Amino acid sequence: MTHIGIVGAGAGAAAAAFTVDGALPDADVTVFEKSGGLCGRAATRRHGELTYDYGANYLKADDERVVELITETLDDEGLVDVAEPVHVFDADGEVSPGREADEHKWSYRRGLTQIAKRLFGRTDATVHRRTRIETVRRVGDRWEVDDADGATRGPFDALLLNPPAPQTAALLRDAEWDSPVREALVDAVGDVPYRTVWTAVLRYPFSLDVPYYGLVNTDKEHAIGWISREECKPGHVPEGESLLVVQANHEWSVERYDADPAENVAALADHAAEIVGDDRLADPAWTDHQGWRYAQPEAGVAHGPIDSARREGLYLLGDWVAGEGRLHAALANGLDVGERVASV
Ligand SMILES: Cc1cc2nc3c(=O)[nH]c(=O)nc-3n(C[C@H](O)[C@H](O)[C@H](O)COP(=O)(O)OP(=O)(O)OC[C@H]3O[C@@H](n4cnc5c(N)ncnc54)[C@H](O)[C@@H]3O)c2cc1C
Incomplete structure (x- = not known):
């Protein structure tokens, strides 16, 4: 054997x-x-009724064998596909539509660990x-x-x-x-070489009226690299609530990696409020966080x-x-x- x-x-x-x-x-x-x-x-x-992907946000359909694995070989029960688009923002936090849509943005009702x-x-x-x-x-x-x-x-x-x-x-x-x-x-x-990412997860007792699932900073000049809405994944967030995943950029994350997590979360919530354009987001009802020292390789x-x-x-x-x-x-x-x- x-x-x-x-x-x-x-x-x-x-x-x-x-x-x-x-x-x-x-x-x-x-x-x-x-x-x-x-x-x-x-x-x-998982936290109470919440389920959230706090590392990778979703799986893309960029490899045929992986697509076959996920949609045909494995049980696809509970597989969810985020329909809302990803918009972009610049160094000033100005949001606009613009990123080419990913064909699929997959997770599972019970999250990517599935x-x-x-x-x-x-x-x-x-x-x-x-x-x-x-x-x-x-x-x-x-x-x-x-x-x-x-x-x-x-x-x-x-x-x-x-x-x-x-x-x-x-x-x-x-x-x-x-x-x-x-x-x-x-x-x-x-x-x-690796990119470091510090992530805040922010819960709010209200829903957001915005047309996008995610926001990505394309010029890489903003302290925030990515914001997304876990409520766009069926089964992740109770009806009428919002859960934002906010990822700081590499420089911010390295500088603040060992800082007081409460201060980091508060700073990222302020940024989210400014970018999304909703002051209420500066004051989340519940939060979580994670530092990813080795978040993503920048080269092979x-x-x-x-x-x-x-x-x-x-x-x-x-x-x-x-x-x-x-x-x-x-x-x-x-x-x-x-x-x-x-x-x-
Ligand atoms: C914040 C963030 C956002 C991301 N966003 C996206 C995205 O939107 N889309 C996308 O496609 N990808 C994204 N990624 C990348 C994606 O998560 C990774 O590419 C993928 O999960 C890597 O899988 P892996 O098998 O290479 O390694 P890993 O997931 O790193 O698995 C390695 C495992 O080894 C374990 N381990 C380490 N050392 C030891 C040891 N000594 N003994 C035993 N076990 C050990 C670790 O605990 C870990 O479970 C993101 C990642 C992060 C962190």
């Missing part, structure tokens, strides 16, 4: 596990996820949550990992690493692995060292390997990597 280990349970890992499980039904797939949830940065929280839940749910993979992997080790021609409690897991014939590039680079830097590939791999993975990774590592049974996967900080790209890369693992 083939033993496959996967570090991280993001969308990429879920797609890879799903593909391996389909192609090699006898393979034993074990997943280690440091957090309590599945789907990584495509993240959903993607990984449904993919893993179709496999026999064992998923260990709240299990952070701290050490990666090559033993003979197989792999082992140690978790934060010091337990050794494995051995695995193939090891897949799904964390964002800086976290994968840290694992590789400390890996117990003698290989001519390692140094170039650590350098290539460590070089991937050099592929030479990644291809070399594969020959030793080490597979790297995720949006940064795909070269695009998008959910569909992470899923597509996971499908590719799963096929490669299964074909060895």
